[in-house]
Amino acid sequence: MDRSEKHLCIKCNEGGNLLVCSENGCPLAIHEGCMGCPARFDDAGRFYCPYCLYKQAVAESRQAREYALARKKALLNFMDEEMMGSEQHLEEIKRAEADGHDRSKVSPANADVTTCDDGESRGKVDAILNKPVLDVEHQSSSSEEEKIQEEESHASTGSEGQDPSLEMYEKEKIRNAEGKKIQEEDPETSATSSDRDPSLKMHEDKNCNPEEEQIQEEECETSSAPTGEDPSPTVHARAKRGFKRSVQINGDSETFSLQRKLVKQNDKSKVTTPTVNHPRRSSRRSSSALRTAEMLNDKVDASRSLKQPRQSLVKLANYTFSTGKRKRLLWTEEEEETLKAGVQKYSTEGNKNLPWTKILDFGQHKFDRTRTPSDLKDKWRNMMAK
DNA sequence: TTAGGGATAACT
DNA sequence: AGTTATCCCTAA
Secondary structure: OOEEOOOOOOOOOOOOOEEEOOOOOOOOEEEHHHOOOOOEEOOOOOEEOHHHHHHHHHHHHHHHHHHHHHHHHHHHHHHHHHHHHHHHHHHHHHHHHHHOOOHHHOOHHHHHHHOOOOHHHHHHHHHHHHHHHHHHHHHHHOOHHHHHHHHHHHHHHOOOOOOHHHHHHHHHHHHOOOOOOOOOOOHHHHOOOOOOOHHHHHHHOOOOOHHHHHHHHHHHHHOOOOOOOOOOHHHHHHHHHHHHHOOOOOOOOHHHHHHHHHHHHHOOOOOOOOOOOOOOOOOOOOHHHHHHHHHHHHOHHHHHOOOOHHHHHHHHHHHEOOOOOEOOOOOOHHHHHHHHHHHHHHOOOOOOOOOHHHHHHHOOOOOOOOOOHHHHHHHHHHHHHO
16 A cells, blocks of 8 residues: 655645555545545555546546457357358258258258257257347447447457456456446546546646547536525626536636736737647637646646645636636737738628638637637727727 | 627726 | 726527
């Protein structure tokens, strides 16, 4: 068991008898009592934090899925062959019966089949001809999870030389057998945000692969009701708006104020949110979520540091208000120039409407990634008003 | 998808 | 306290 006196608990920020995650590179240290869920240890007694377990589960689930699909393919190939053999077999049988001939006269090519031609095998053939095909069809129309479960059970019952990934997967399932849903539900879609440790969120963004981005996105869209004190009517109205669009994160505005000051000070400098090569935002993605995500990306190193795990948590809170509204992001001169260029390029005479989406794409490398077509429109309106 | 209008954090 | 810039919602 990995306990340490050296670190600070990621939740209460105090030292003491801490569990330190054994996952390579994971800095998480936490009091067992602060976990909020039972601590998990592997066979060797090593502690793994919920995030790493979750990551592991996702990876293993993917492997299991691949394995299941491979099994399915093999099954279908098997079915095809079996079908062909059986159909021929049946034809031979029927012909033989019709002719009143001895069944042993069937062609040598099917000799291997005819040798087992008794009532039982005939039943088998019928079963193969009728039922399994339907089953396969049924499978393809059922949910993916069902498929995998079914195929898993196939695989585990007749497992010669079982895929190691599947073994791991099943091992994990046993480990989670006490009702924790991480494996039973599809891990790729099961994560809920409401009861999750923010430190896990911090973790998640360390490896910002598309799959996890998606998870995060879903979380962003499903979380976020203002909590705590009774909001004023205006705040409430705003919260209602925010509900639709963004992440519920509480925090102060220091970071953004600082950013604004920098923009002012440097004026011509390119103080935008840091640019990392990200896939283009999806239209569904809330920009506040994006800001959070990119904030996190930029704090990867910090979050890996054991020294200040909580600082990252505080900082990630600075991209939105508690109501969910995005914090104000001033336009840089570069953005403004890009916007002008875009408007110039896409404005057509006689058409009042401007294709803000196209303009956004046009300047996607220059605009902050959290900008939306509507932001461009608003900014242009503002610029024109001057 | 866009325009228009309202809300409000941030600034002066 | 007033103004501005940005964000967000809604209707078309």
